[in-house]
Amino acid sequence: MYRKFFIAAITALAVTPMLTSCGDDNNTVEEEVTDAQIVPMRVFTSGVPVKIGDLNITVDHTARVSNMSDGSNDVTFTYLSGTASSAHYDMSMTVKSHSGATTQCYFTINEDMLASHCTEVGPGGTKEWDFVYNNQDRLEQIKVSGNPDWSVANFTYYMQSIGKVAYGHEGDDTPNTITISNALSKTNKGCIMLFADNYGLDIGYMHYAYYAGLLGRASVNLPAKRVFLSADKSQTDTHEYEWELKPDKMPARCTVTDLNQDDTTLGQHTIEFGW
Secondary structure, three states: OOOHHHHHHHHHHHHOOOOOOOOOOOOOOEEEEOOOOOHHOOOOOOOOOOOEOOOOEEEEEOOOEEEEOOOOEEEEEEEEEEEEOOEEEEEEEEEEEOOOEEEEEEEOOOOOOOOEEEEEEOOEEEEEEEEOOOOOOOOOEEEEEOOOOOOOOEEEEEEEEEEEEEEEEEOOOOOOOEEEEEEEEEEEOOOOOOOOHOOOOOOHHHHHHOOOOOOOOOOEEEEEEEEEEOOOOOOOOEEEEEEOOOOOOOEEEEEEEEEEOOOOEEEEEEEEEEE
């Protein structure tokens, strides 16, 4: 639970320029603003992006992310505490798909103003997410129940950038591994984290939470290449990334190339960024 003395410090952050680089019948929401002020500028030190591919991000007058939308979903963040299924939560995220389905995500926020837990309730059932961070406030581990593809993912850092992702199900002898080569000459000034595209890990609706400043700090350098190796070593694939930077070193676009075994191009797409 939050500690009151964080309020003044975080409120000051919200007004100080940063110069550095489904419905649930058991739901009852208390009509009070949560104690802590979630300020994404603590994560996005050069400013919150307004566009990541087809994802559009809206920031409100308090410097918090209020809404997002993409080709599939409309996302709303509510900074109110309450209870759902008799469990307390600190804030929530509502994901409404363009097909009409609604998913509710209830977050517990730790003393560093990052999500430590999320209960995701949707048409397909309930998922329980747990997030662990290292001493630099970067994701170290994600655990999730109710997810068929994987239940635990561990992140290994080299020089404060993700160098390896190992994921699978708890109890597996050998996980799937993704090895990341980072572009040491290209600093991640925009704090971009494309979990599926760059790091090969699909975290579902939680990728929205990252761009609200809830899932910790980004890798220091932009990724240049990722190589996937399945747990049984029967499958492998390689992706390369070409980043185009603006004059102020903020990313303008990333071209993702999927390679065949002989290094010929299998597919390619480009992700645009807006600031």
